[in-house]
Structure formats: C-alpha cells, structure tokens
Amino acid sequence: MNPTLSELEAKATRQKAAFGGDSHIVCDNLVRIYKTEGVEVVALQGLDLVIDKGELVAIVGASGSGKSTLLNVLSGLDVPTAGVARVAGMDLLSMSPRDRLRYRRSVVGFIWQQTARNLLPYLTARENVELPMKLASRGKARRGRAEELLELLGVDSCAGRRPPELSGGQQQRVAIAVALANSPQLILADEPTGELDSETSEQVFDALRTANRELGVTVVIVTHDPLVSEQVDRTVGIRDGRTSSETLRREGAEGQIIAEEYAVLDRVGRLQLPRDFTSALDMERRVRLELESDHIGVWPAREEPSND
C-alpha cells in the first residue's frame, strides 16, 4: 500500500530531526545571504556542521569563505537566512529577542581578534570580568569568581590593572575570563591570536585549552594560525560557504600525533574535491566515477572523439 501524505510528512520530519541529533552545535544546510545595494552575497551556502559538547575545534579557510559569518550566527549576533542552527538545543533562527539576549549573556562567550574590542579600557581586569555577571544580575560571588577565573588563566597578577597597562596576550587572557564569567557552555573566538607573536599566541591558546579541559566548555576557534589549527583534535575547513574538509588528530602508539585529512560528504552526497587535486589532473565540469568494493574511483572525463 502506498504511504499517505501524513506518513510521508512524518518520515521527512524524523529524518530532519535525526541530523546532528542532540549534539551541542548543529548547523544543517545553513544559508546566510547579505544584501547590500541590491547585490546579494551568499556567505554561507548550505553549510553542515556538527560539534559535540566539550570539543575544541578550529575553523580554517581562505579569506571570504564564511568563517566569521558562521561565528556571528553561532554567537547569536546575526540571524541566518535559512537552514538550521541549533546550540545546546536552542534554535537560533526562531529565538525571541528576549531569549537571544539571555543566550548571548549566559550560553555563549565571544572573543574578538582586536584585543581592544574585548575589554573596557577604564575598568580593571577584575572589574571587566565582573561586569557580565553584574549585567546578568549574578549576586555576591562575583568578586570571588572573577579572581578564580583570572587565576585559572594565569593572569591573576593583572587583576588590578587596566587594559592599556597589559600586554596583548594578557588582554586576550583576561578577555577569555570575561567570556567565561557567566559560565557559558560555548566559547567562540574569532582569530584570538591574530595580533600576537608566536610565544604570546601559545599562552592565549593554552588559556582556551584550559577553559576547555578544566571547565568542560565547548570551544570553537576561527584561525589562520597553524600553531592553533595544528594542535586541536579537529580542524574544519570551510570553502565557499560550506564545510569542505576535516582534519582529525589522534595520538599514535608511540605518543606521536597522527593527522588524517578527510573531505566532507554532505547530506545529499556532495563533496568538494581539493582544488590542487582537480587541477593536477585537469578535472573540470565532469568526472567519471566508479564504485569498487571498498572505494569510489574518480577519473577525468574521457576525451570526446573529435570529428576530424
């Protein structure tokens, strides 16, 4: 017997709900189109991404590939045009303004690249960390928590100083403490080490790793910095507004780090072949596929027979 329309609808809904399940971050076919002066820019073109609770993930990709757009969506600053974006079970497309404010205050913490953008220059480091707790009406324990966080991130000696009296790396570590103040479940960092030298970058990355390991916070870092992207367990590559590759790292038997790069197969079976692979074999427009017992072969299209 043919299924009824309501059975088909129920099946489609079940399949949709299954993607990403109850993972901490789920982006399903996420689209963000910007319209400026009648021109449309498709910054995210159906991006799929699943991140589990407690993961530390780096996002990499060429300039303009959509990394900051993704982070702005996940932080609740920007609303996508279509698709699904869910963090900790909250739907970022249909959220009310009130829930969005609560989300931005208490569920997610954000660190910008520009050190000066993260902190108020006329407050001390401790007061900067206390401020988000004050705004969220968190009572008495504010001072103790601010000091604990500054200590955890190795900047307790800076508590009484204002940002202009701190180095760039110290400012970023205080910024991480600010982002952690209201015990968020997720920290997002957009190029947090972009303005720093390599030694200072290492300290800032260590502070993010500490937040991840000690507090169990999920951390997503957009970065061009190999020091960061090569030290996380998972690096997600974005190309033209879609996730295109993933590098997974694990420890080998002798303690060495083994990195394996994968292409991402999306929900409808699309994958992006790396540009250097396709250009090395002059692959354009069409390729020939062959299914083998344990792999799929991809070949350049056969030369069309000429009519001469």
Ligand SMILES: Nc1ncnc2c1ncn2[C@@H]1O[C@H](COP(=O)(O)OP(=O)(O)OP(=O)(O)O)[C@@H](O)[C@H]1O
């Ligand atoms: N507010 C906006 N209005 C119009 N277009 C935008 C806006 N923000 C981003 N874009 C466009 O969307 C695309 C993706 O931009 P996005 O900033 O997300 O890329 P990115 O990968 O973070 O780049 P970068 O590494 O240079 O920061 C780009 O083509 C960009 O010009």
